[in-house]
Amino acid sequence: MHELSIVSSIVDSVTTTLEAYPGAQVKEVRLRIGALASVVEDSLQFCYGIATDGTPLEGSKLVVKILPVVMHCERCAQDIEIASLQSFRCPRCDEPVSDLRQGRELEIESIEIDEVEEKV
Amino acid sequence: MTTRIVELRQGILKKNDELARGLRGRYEAAGVLVLNLVSSPGTGKTAFLERTLRDLRERGAKVAALVGDLETDNDARRLAASGAPVRQINTHGICHLEAEMVAKHLDGWELADLDYLFIENVGNLVCPSSYDLGERIRVALLSVTEGEDKPLKYPTLFNSADAAILTKMDIAEPCGFDRATALKNMNEIRPGIRIFETSAKTGAGMTEWLAYLAQEKSRRP
Numbered sequence: 001m002h003e004l005s006i007v008s009s010i011v012d013s014v015t016t017t018l019e020a021y022p023g024a025q026v027k028e029v030r031l032r033i034g035a036l037a038s039v040v041e042d043s044l045q046f047c048y049g050i051a052t053d054g055t056p057l058e059g060s061k062l063v064v065k066i067l068p069v070v071m072h073c074e075r076c077a078q079d080i081e082i083a084s085l086q087s088f089r090c091p092r093c094d095e096p097v098s099d100l101r102q103g104r105e106l107e108i109e110s111i112e113i114d115e116v117e118e119k120v
Numbered sequence: 121m122t123t124r125i126v127e128l129r130q131g132i133l134k135k136n137d138e139l140a141r142g143l144r145g146r147y148e149a150a151g152v153l154v155l156n157l158v159s160s161p162g163t164g165k166t167a168f169l170e171r172t173l174r175d176l177r178e179r180g181a182k183v184a185a186l187v188g189d190l191e192t193d194n195d196a197r198r199l200a201a202s203g204a205p206v207r208q209i210n211t212h213g214i215c216h217l218e219a220e221m222v223a224k225h226l227d228g229w230e231l232a233d234l235d236y237l238f239i240e241n242v243g244n245l246v247c248p249s250s251y252d253l254g255e256r257i258r259v260a261l262l263s264v265t266e267g268e269d270k271p272l273k274y275p276t277l278f279n280s281a282d283a284a285i286l287t288k289m290d291i292a293e294p295c296g297f298d299r300a301t302a303l304k305n306m307n308e309i310r311p312g313i314r315i316f317e318t319s320a321k322t323g324a325g326m327t328e329w330l331a332y333l334a335q336e337k338s339r340r341p
Contacts (some may be wrong), residue, residue: 001213009132017128027123031132038249038276076154078129085275087308096311104280108128115122 003043004104007051014111018056021115026060028112034067035085036103041066069103130201135153135250143178143254150231153337154239156217156253158277159261160270162245164287164320165174166195168261169240171320173202182233186225187240188217195240205229216247219254235337245274256282257336262306264297272300278309283316283332284300290319 010029013073018024041064050063069082073090079101080090088097131137133142135333157289159164167184184205186193195305196208207225222239231237238310239255261282263268265288271278278284284306292299297316314332318325 003249005214006132006250009135013130013132013134013338017126021124021126024124035218036248036276036279046246085279086272087288088279088311089308096307098311100279106132108132110125110127110129112125115124117121 002025003039004041004047004051007047008043008109010048011051011055011057012016013108014057015055018113019110020069021113023116024056024113025027026057026111026113028061029057029061030063030065030109030111032065032067032105032109034103037106037108065109067102067105070101071097072099072101073097075097122141128290130209131336133250134253136219139223140252140254143219143223143234144256146231147237147254147256149233152231152234152237153333154237154253154255155255155257155259156239156241156248156255157259157261158245158248158281159243159263159296160266162246163243163261163263163266165172165243165261166198167320168285168287168318169238170202171323172238172329172333173199173204175326176236176324177203179330181235183236183238185238186222188221188242190214190242199240209240215242215244217241217246218251221305222253228315236333245270245277247281250275254279259283259285259289261285262302264289264292264295264302268298268305271305275301275309278313281310281313283314284310285329286317286325288314288321289317289320290322290326 045062052058071078071082073080074093075093075095076090092096121237173183185210186200188206188209189195190211190213193208196206199206209225239253258281260278298320304314316325318330
């Protein structure tokens with residue numbers, strides 16, 4: 001259960017980014033999370049409401065995109081997607097695969113904000 | 121009002137990752153091999169580490185350890201009996217160690233005087249896998265009392281390990297431990313992982329483990 005620490009890091013990063021956009025309202029925060037990142041989306045969403053309370057992110061929506069695990073299969077000489085986390089084998093040739101190419105991402109992709117028009 | 125998308129493309133644990141990168145550089149410059157030990161509570165990380173520290177010291181190696189727990193310094197006191205410098209990190213509720221906690225507790229230690237530094241993480245099979253501590257080798261431990269399917273249940277942790285230790289092998293038989301299945305499961309999750317079958321009590325498997333440490337130590341990253 002480290003989702004609360006993760007969400008706190010998100011609040012810190014976004015708050016820092018917002019310094020360049022004074023008065024802006026955050027509408028959405030978009031994450032890219034790898035399927036092997038040991039993060040549960042439901043817990044993230046639950047913690048998000050609590051951790052953003054009273055911050056510039058309050059009321060914003062958290063959008064989580066889960067990235068599948070991609071490994072490189074040497075025998076097939078290509079990147080392949082692993083469907084089950086209980087077996088790290090190439091779905092094409094059944095060779096064990098240990099070269100991870102995607103799946104541990106824990107990343108803020110972008111934020112959507114409403115900017116205040118500058119007064120002339 | 122204008123709506124704008126601001127691209128961040130930023131690691132959520134960027135701060136930890138940057139600190140860990142700095143630590144890794146320090147470890148490499150000092151020539152100390154750093155290992156991060158992760159497992160469930162009760163697997164026997166401390167007993168295994170006690171034995172490792174003692175055996176390494178007997179062979180003349182310079183070793184130190186950091187040990188993470190939510191509360192108490194019981195483990196640090198146990199490990200310090202080996203004669204090695206040991207420091208306790210109390211996380212006060214946090215379920216894993218972070219690079220910042222490690223950096224803080226290294227203060228005053230001359231890393232260049234060490235051959236090996238062991239970091240015993242908080243007993244937890246989930247959260248420690250997300251936090252890089254700058255270690256070169258992540259070691260996942262599994263005891264014979266836990267069930268052979270642990271690697272399948274916690275793939276995120278076992279898949280990020282560089283080596284695995286089976287602990288309490290001296291009681292494998294009365295526990296009905298299915299060795300072949302445990303080894304197979306570890307290999308399903310982390311193909312080709314080095315596995316050491318050990319007992320801190322009898323010393324079984326320690327020769328192979330110490331040889332692996334020496335080999336990794338001499339292999340420059």
